[in-house]
Amino acid sequence: MAEINPKYFELDKEMRDRDLDESTPVSLLEDVKGKGRVWDDLCEQYGVDNPDPPWRITLEATCDMLAGGYWETFNVCKPKEERDSEEEQKHLDAVERRWEEDQLVNKYYDEVPFPERQLLALAHTLIRRGLFDEEELARRMEEIDRRLNSA
Amino acid sequence: MAEKHKPAPMVDEVSEFEVLEIAVRELAIEKGLFTAEDHQRWTEYMHTLGPLPAARLVAKAWLDPEFKKLAVEDGVKASLEVGIDWVNSMPTHFGTPSDYCNLRVLEDTPKLKHVVVCTLCSCYPRPILGQSPEWYRTPNYRRRLVRWPRQVLAEFGLQVPEDVEVRVEDSNQKSRFIVLPVRPEGTEGWSEDQLAEIVTRDCLIGVAVPKPGKTANDPRPVRPAVNPYHH
Numbered sequence: 229m230a231e232i233n234p235k236y237f238e239l240d241k242e243m244r245d246r247d248l249d250e251s252t253p254v255s256l257l258e259d260v261k262g263k264g265r266v267w268d269d270l271c272e273q274y275g276v277d278n279p280d281p282p283w284r285i286t287l288e289a290t291c292d293m294l295a296g297g298y299w300e301t302f303n304v305c306k307p308k309e310e311r312d313s314e315e316e317q318k319h320l321d322a323v324e325r326r327w328e329e330d331q332l333v334n335k336y337y338d339e340v341p342f343p344e345r346q347l348l349a350l351a352h353t354l355i356r357r358g359l360f361d362e363e364e365l366a367r368r369m370e371e372i373d374r375r376l377n378s379a
Numbered sequence: 380m381a382e383k384h385k386p387a388p389m390v391d392e393v394s395e396f397e398v399l400e401i402a403v404r405e406l407a408i409e410k411g412l413f414t415a416e417d418h419q420r421w422t423e424y425m426h427t428l429g430p431l432p433a434a435r436l437v438a439k440a441w442l443d444p445e446f447k448k449l450a451v452e453d454g455v456k457a458s459l460e461v462g463i464d465w466v467n468s469m470p471t472h473f474g475t476p477s478d479y480c481n482l483r484v485l486e487d488t489p490k491l492k493h494v495v496v497c498t499l500c501s502c503y504p505r506p507i508l509g510q511s512p513e514w515y516r517t518p519n520y521r522r523r524l525v526r527w528p529r530q531v532l533a534e535f536g537l538q539v540p541e542d543v544e545v546r547v548e549d550s551n552q553k554s555r556f557i558v559l560p561v562r563p564e565g566t567e568g569w570s571e572d573q574l575a576e577i578v579t580r581d582c583l584i585g586v587a588v589p590k591p592g593k594t595a596n597d598p599r600p601v602r603p604a605v606n607p608y609h610h
Contacts, residue, residue, distance in 0.1 A: 260395045260396065260399055263395055264394055264395030264396045264399070265392070265394045265395070265396075266394075266396065267394075267396075270390045270392070270394060271390070273390075274388050274389060274390045274391060275388040276388050276389060276390055280510075281394075281396070281397070282397075283396070283397055283400040283401075284510070285422055285425045285426055285510075286400060286404060286418075286422050287400050288425060288510065289418055289421045289422040289425055290400075290403060290404050290407060290418065292421055292425075293407070293412070293413035293417060293418050293421060294407065294412060294413065322500065323499060323500050326499075326500030326501060327499075327500065330518055334518075334604070338603060342513040342516070342601070343513075344396050347396055347399055347400055347403070348399075350403060351399060351403050354403065354406075354407070359407070359410060359412065360406045360407075360410060364406060365399075365402055365403070365406060368402040368405060368406055369395075369398050369399060369402045372398045372401050372402050372405070373393065373398050376393045376397070376398065376401075377393055
């Protein structure tokens with residue numbers, strides 16, 4: 229039986245004791261939240277019975293890759309400021325992401341169903357942490373929208 | 380004359396959420412957070428996962444006392460018999476990044492009922508059980524199950540008699556859990572395939588028990604958590 233990392237217990241306490249620091253709504257994501265059609269509605273309109281949108285697994289894979297993917301055997305759960313290398317700085321631990329997802333969903337995306345809320349929270353987290361900015365994301369979404377609707 | 384082929388219904392529009400998912404992924408790749416090749420390999424692997432191997436593990440354990448002993452003592456080793464290699468079959472060849480390599484199989488008895496949660500986030504034995512359901516991820520389930528397990532199980536339609544102990548197992552950084560329920564009456568003489576059919580995902584999490592004729596999970600309500608996080 230593997231021993232439990234004592235840091236886990238510290239982290240557990242830290243997660244319970246802290247609040248999401250200053251956060252603001254992201255207007256781009258508010259726009260998606262308002263205008264975006266969720267999978268349940270699309271299924272009803274088109275008579276599709278797949279319970280999950282086709283992008284759920286790719287979203288999960290993105291989350292796993294951000295947590296360190298192939299190169300991180302165990303989730304180190306270190307807060308960002310304690311990470312040493314540039315490579316470590318790029319990672320978003322699963323437990324951090326999930327904690328922040330809970331907070332952001334509670335604050336901004338409570339009425340959005342799953343997994344759309346998970347996606348909005350992830351985008352919000354990546355913007356908050358400066359891994360990319362809102363303008364870049366907006367530009368990229370416009371490009372992709374043109375691409376996907378070009379047929 | 381052959382009937383005209385009718386295409387399966389499909390969603391014939393691009394949603395903002397679909398666009399957002401691709402945009403987030405592409406930007407992360409461009410920023411060097413991970414590579415497109417790694418993401419693709421991982422996605423392909425994730426598409427192979429589901430609850431059937433865990434159901435088969437339970438069915439085998441019901442039929443073979445020696446295998447049951449192995450499953451309870453060493454879940455990772457027992458998983459090999461149902462085609463799941465927690466260490467070597469992942470694209471990583473050293474386990475999954477967030478599912479780790481320690482599976483424990485929790486054996487129910489007529490006087491003991493196990494149920495699994497992850498109070499901190501949503502740890503789940505994905506290699507052998509697939510993706511977690513939405514309700515499992517919610518703070519409402521995670522917070523309340525550990526405090527009032529009997530009441531929460533009752534909301535799932537599972538009334539546990541007072542003389543049966545309920546044990547909640549909290550998934551953690553290193554361990555994942557599945558429940559090995561009690562084999563139900565009325566399944567005498569059944570084959571492994573027949574038995575595996577009634578071991579649903581919810582039975583493996585512990586919020587349901589297997590019943591002859593019941594082969595699907597019930598729809599589960601998802602409730603918000605209304606109290607502040609500190610409570």
